[in-house]
Amino acid sequence: MTIKYITSKSPLFMVKAGLNLDELPSEQEWKENLDKVSLMKNRVREIPSSMSPNCQILSTLFLQDNPLLESIPESFFFHMHGLKILNLSRTGIESLPNSISELTNLTALLLQNCGSLKHVPSLARLRALVKLELGYTAINEVPAGMEMLANLTSLDLLCSELHMIPAGIFSKLCRLQKLRVYWGLETLKVAVEEAATLKKLDRLLAQFHNLQDFNCYAKSLNSQGGPNEYRLFFIPLEIKFTPYADQYEWNQLFDWTLPYELNKAVILRGVNICGREKEDIIFLPKEVEKLLIRDCHDVRNLSSIPTFNTLEKLETLEVQDLSNLSGILLNVSSESSPVGQYSHLKVVRIYGCHKVMKLISSKLMSELKNLEQIRVYDCGEIEELIAVDDDVDDNEERSPKEFLLPKLKKLSLQWMPKLKSICSCNGLVMVCDSLQVISLWVCPKLKKILSSSSKLQLGVLKNLEEINVGGCGEMEEIIAVDDVDCKEELMISLPKLRKLTLGFMPELKSIINVCGSTNGVLMVCDSLQEITIWDCPQLKRFPIYLPIDEKGEPSPPPALNKIDVTREWWEALEWDNPNAQTLLLPFCKFD
Incomplete structure (x- = not known):
């Protein structure tokens, strides 16, 4: 009886999420003391036209992810004046009822990804709103009264149907901290200038179609600073983006709720960058950390991009499908490249x-x-990654020249039919002792990945965690170690190696080849968990070291849990230790 009394007086929750409901709970189930209702992720098709739940203290209503819901009757919100959070995202609604305008206690109105939504009634009375999301809706004009929402801290107007954003709105939204905005072709320049003066703005995602608007905002960042995080897109009008973009990373760039490694990014796609008059060049903010350039076919080299050489903190450079980009990607221009331009590049x-x-x-x-x-x-x-300059003499007798990449962690090369070497000049060594992942696929001309002296090689191997190589038809050895004079079996430690995958390499004879060692190499891999080897018929020896247990007997590597190979290849292997094949057999998964 006590429980019944308490629940009749206390605020209640009604949660019926993800139950495949095709209609809302009946009006009788909407109790007067409901505080929060969640009906998200269902298949509700309609709300009865006369439905008007008497829920005066209801504060939160979640109806998002009901894609079949196309309309909401005018009466539905009549008795919900206490509503603070309303989420209708990812529904099929085409318009909102005018009764929304009377929900004066709303602090969050969430309508993101309502792709059919074309009409939003006046928001003038919703002055308590802190968060308004209209991204990826079909509205073509800013809702009336938006300039009255002085308490907004988060606004999403990334709507590709917006024709323009009028002046006088952003000057009133002085508390904005987060903004996603689509600047239509008819947007007034003064509106962009107003957005550039928002003092509290901390996070901005903006899509521009007009060079004048893009440059206006970029120049403001150079002159007066700006948000701690921004992503500026300059993309022609004919290129449409949707929340279901065909490439995950581009979709991720448009969504600030997903983790991303850099705070300040500029994305140029499908625009004419280089073929502009001097007074019409593209301005890039000096503190850009990430620059993505895609489908800009007039770019022949990076130095030809206006203001590219002014970037001071560039950390990520990504170029995609630039059909006329030629020569060397990262090169020195004697005329304009400042010393240390790439010192922050990661x-x-x-x-x-x-x-x-x-x-x-x-x-x-x-x-x-x-x-x-x-x-x-x-x-x-591409035939080689590192372009050796003319002033380097291949025949000069001297100690090997070291190319230091001390923080390189991941090297990934795929679908490169002419790649023959990392660096083709004899005597030159690429030192990257932080390397964690080597991933090469379909590089049919490459015969080995790394080659260096034994002293340097120990550093290269100590941090390797993954080796994934496949489809390299001429590959003979993964790593070659030179200048070794060793008459006994040589043990090389790969203390962090967890995963080894080799496949479809008919010429592969060894994983690590040490020139000068007459008795081969043993790989000490105590962290190795997975081994996968397919279609490598010339690889006759798998040189894995078997640690000795406390009884003085050989044992499998302690972390090993799977060996994925063919039975035929496994049974044909040559073993230095006659016990090795039997010890490792329980880990084998034969295909």
Whole structure:
């Protein structure tokens, strides 16, 4: 009886989420003391036209993710004046009832991804609103009364049907901290200038179609600072973005709720960058940390991009499908490239640039102290990654010249039919002793990945966690260690190696080949968990060291849990230790 009394007087929750409901609970189930209602992720098709729940203290209503819901009757909100949070995101509604305008206690109105929504009634009386989300709706004009929402701290207007944003709105929204906005072609320049003066703005995502608007905001960032995090897109009107973009990373850039590694990004896609008059050049904010350039076919080299050489803190450079980009991607321009321009660079990604011949000029290697990741995909003309400059003499008798990449963690190369070497000049060594992941797929001309002296090689291997190599038809050895004079079996430690995957390499003869060692190599891999080897018929020996247990007997590597190979290959292997094959057999998964 006590429980019945308490529940009849205390605020109640009604939660019927994800139950595939095709209609709302009956009006009798909407009790007067309901405080929060969640009906999200259902298949509700309609709300009865006369339905008007008497829920005066209801504060939260979740109806999001009901894609079949197309309309809400005028009467539905008549008795919900206490409502503070209303979420209708990802529903099929085409318009909101005018009764929304009377919900004066609303602090959050969430309508994101309502792709059919074309009409939002006046918001003038909703002065308590703190968060308003209209992103990816079909509205073509800013809702009436939005300039009255002086308490807004978060606003999403990333709506591709918006024709313009009038002046006089952002000057009134002085508390904004988060803003996503689509600047239509008819937007007045003064509206962009107003947005640039928002003092409390901490996070901005803006899509521009007009060069004048883009430059207006970029110049304001250079002159007076701006948000701690921004992503500025300059994209032609004909390129439409949806929340279900075909490439995950581009979709991720448009969504500030997802984790992302950099705070300040500029994305240029499908625009004419270089072929502009001097007074009409593109301005890039000096503190850009991430620059993505895609489908800009007039770009022949990076130095030709106006204001590219003014970037002071560039950390990630990504270029995609630049059909005329040629020569060396990262090169020195004697005229305009400042010393240390790439000193902050951490990530280089290049996709689908079929005229690029080499990735990095050797003259820049001293600047790349912070480079952590190199990824090259589908660049059909690249023959080597490091372009050795003319002043380096291959025949000069001297100690090996070291190219230091001390922080490089990931090297990923895919679909590169002409790649023959990382660096082709004899006597030159790429030292990257932080390397954690080597991933190479379909590089049919590459015969080995790394080659160095034994002293340097120990550093290269000590942090390796993954080796993934496949589809390299001429690969003979993964790592070659030179200048070793050793008459006994040599043990090389890979203390952090967890995963080894090798596949479809008919010429592969060894994983690590040590020149000068007459008795081969043993790999000490105490962290190794997974081994996968397919279609490597010339690999006759798997040189894994078996640790000795407390009884003095050999034992499997302590972390090993799976060996994925073919039975035929496994049974044909040659073993130095006659017990090895039997000890490792329980871990084998034969296909």
